[in-house]
Amino acid sequence: MSDGLQPQFFEASGIDPGINVSASLPDIHSLNPDAAAAMPMIAHITELRNRVLLCAGALAATVAAGFTFSLPLIRLFQSMAPKAVVFVQRTPGEVLLASMSLSFYIGVALALPVILYNVLRFVLPGLLPREKAMVTWAVLGGALLFAAGVVFAYFFVVPSALGFLVDYGQSVARAELSIREYISFCASLLFVTGGMFELPMVLFLLSFTGLITSQKLIREWRWATVLIFITAAIVTPTQDPFSMCIVGFAMVALYGLSIIPIRLCGR
DSSP: OOGGGSOOOSOTTOOOHHHHHHHHSOOHHHHOHHHHHHHHHHHHHHHHHHHHHHHHHHHHHHHHHHHHTHHHHHHHHHTTSOTTOEEEOOSTTHHHHHHHHHHHHHHHHHHHHHHHHHHHHHHOTTOOHHHHHHHHHHHHHHHHHHHHHHHHIIIIIHHHHHHHHHHHTTTTSOOEEEHHHHHHHHHHHHHHHHHHTTHHHHHHHHHHHTSOOHHHHHHTHHHHHHHHHHHHHHHOTTOOHHHHHHHHHHHHHHHHHHHHHHHHTTO
């Protein structure tokens, strides 16, 4: 076949015309919207997996660190008890179980800033840079408030609760406490009080959603006070009125103080 009759599969420039044809075809995502919608979902799942792994790694490291120092901390917990208390180990390995329980509380407390930060960054992905900075400061403030609650419970709540509960029954029973149950009692009371001290951080973050304002907090302080004391009565492990009142009055004071930063942010 002569050159003039040969079919021209390619242009004279050597460029495959199929490239021009494929460039003119519609995008595959416009033909299949589900394929385009699947990518953000995959990205969210990947982000969730990474944040869960990060939180789990932080928790494992802090629990291991807590177990390393569990025995000195158990002796520190024993110093909160009245002098009349005698600690006993009713079953073999009870001190070991007490150390494991205490290390879990310590691990959660130490890993709490990492967990809170990752939870907030996942559920609030569309924040502006200024709002992201506010969340970071709120998490740091929440960690300080939790530590303040633990210190408050160590010096005021736990000793008062133990003094009341132990002294009440001294006339009819000798105070012999299981070391495991005692550590669980003290650690849960410290942890709950520290958690309740997070109230200012919770209110501050809720102010960004528009659910609450400083004016609303001032207007509803009576109902808030009633709700605080009901919550203190429910979550305080001792259930005695003296400890409940200590925690309740501290929470009311924190409620009033939380209005200040919310008001300064113009909310």
